[in-house]
Amino acid sequence: MAHHEDHRRPNEGLLIRGARATGALAVLFALLPSGMAYASGGDGGAHGCSDVDVCVDAGTPGSSGSGGSSGNGGGTGSSSGKGDGMCKLVDDSEIPCAxxxxxxxxxxxxxxxxxxxxxxxxxxxxxxxxxxxxAFYMKDCIVNDVGGIVWLTTPPATILPDPEELARQARDKMTLLGADIGSAPGPNSPGLVGVPVWLWNTKSDTTWGPNSATAAVPGLSVTATARVTKITYSMGDGGSVTCTTAGTPYKKSYGGKSSPDCGYRYTKVSTDQPGGKFTVTATSTWEITWQASTGAGGTLPAEVRTSTTTARVGELQVVN
Known part of the structure; x- marks a missing residue:
């Protein structure tokens, strides 16, 4: 059984909060002429979130927010399509976002x-x-409770977050693991010096990819996709092999053949190792690309994950 180390990044520094301006509406009614009627649209307010101006898992107008393979979904967007949605905060609570x-x-x-x-x-x-x-605008502020309906002669300046920031948010939602190592001979079966060892990774979206997740704010969504590009097996005897495929699982019908794409041959025995076995460490390199709804795209720094197994290697004894 391979052992995995999960190095998912926490949402460091994203201390996200929201503010709701509610009492200001009562003030507005006192200022407006009696009998005045209005509709604010959506959920009746423009609620924002985030100390870094990024809403995690926000729904896009008229649709649902997208989650990654780890099952973290976004909120439901406005059926009216007026730009409201749900911001999923780091504590898993949700507030309306616009x-x-x-x-x-x-x-x-x-x-x-x-x-x-x-x-x-x-x-x-x-x-x-x-x-x-x-025109009249519904105002809602992050830093205080001042808000309500205001008249602006010039539309307010607005911005969208850097798409790479959303790409990092999408990456952090993924579960990326080290290889699910398969080997022949297996960790509990003795191998021999000079005899081919087959190595492979049992593929899944968390051990090989592709693994995708999406982060969004109203007006912008970014999907990040991670794939393993190589696995380097450090075999415990000082040697290593790098495989750019997931490897081929061994079958008895292959007999004593070497693996066509990911194999190794030991040149010494493991009897002097702890437990009489070599520790085999697989280091997976995940390449991460991202694509924004605006057409922009790019790559994030590669992520590295490790997992381990063991190999017992003996020597063929010749009897005279």
């Missing part, structure tokens, strides 16, 4: 649809005159 983030004040702004009445006699929650050019 586009329209303004980095200047760390607030989200969502254009209201339909627009409340504007013009002479109509003001926003701050008493602003709405008789000139402009």
């Amino acid at each position: 586009p329209g983030y303004n980095p200047a004040d760390r607030c989200f702004y969502q254009l209201m649809d339909p627009q409340p009445p504007s013009g002479p006699g109509h003001t926003d929650m701050n008493g602003a005159d709405t008789s000139g050019p402009g």
Whole structure:
């Protein structure tokens, strides 16, 4: 049985939080003329998240957020398609999330649809005159509870996160393991000096790939895909072999043939090793590429995973 080390990266530094501006709506009703009706659309507010302006597993407008092979799914997007969705936080809680983030004040702004009445006699929650050019926005801020419906003469500046940051978030959702090592002779079967040893990795999405996961914010999604490009087997006797395929599982019908793509021959016995066996360490190199919904793409630094097995090697004794 191969032993695995799981080196999944934690979401270090992503202390994600959200703020809901609720009481401000009551203030707005007091400022607007009586009988005024409006609809905010979506869930009635633009709720943001993250100290680094990235929402993990946020749903995209009108659809569901995507999860990786490890089963971490996103929230459901708005059926109205107006840009709301769910941000899945690091503590597995979820809050509504929306586009329209303004980095200047760390607030989200969502254009209201339909627009409340504007013009002479109509003001926003701050008493602003709405008789000139402009529009009503639902405002919600990360850093405090100030929010509600505001009138803006110029649309707020908005940004999307760096797609590579989302790619790293997608990578961190994956389960990437070392090889599930198969060998012939197996770890409990004695081999002989000079006799071919077959090595292979029992392929799965977590031991060979492809392994994919997606991270998204409204307006941008990034899918990262990981694949093993090589496995280096350190055989315990000072020698090693690097295989660029998963290897070929051994069958009895192959007899004493050598593996066509991943094999080794020992030149010394293992009797002086702990337990009388060599420790075989497999080091898998995972290549990670990413593709954004905007068409951008790239690669992330390779990830390395290890696993181990053992090999008992003896010497053929000739009897005179």
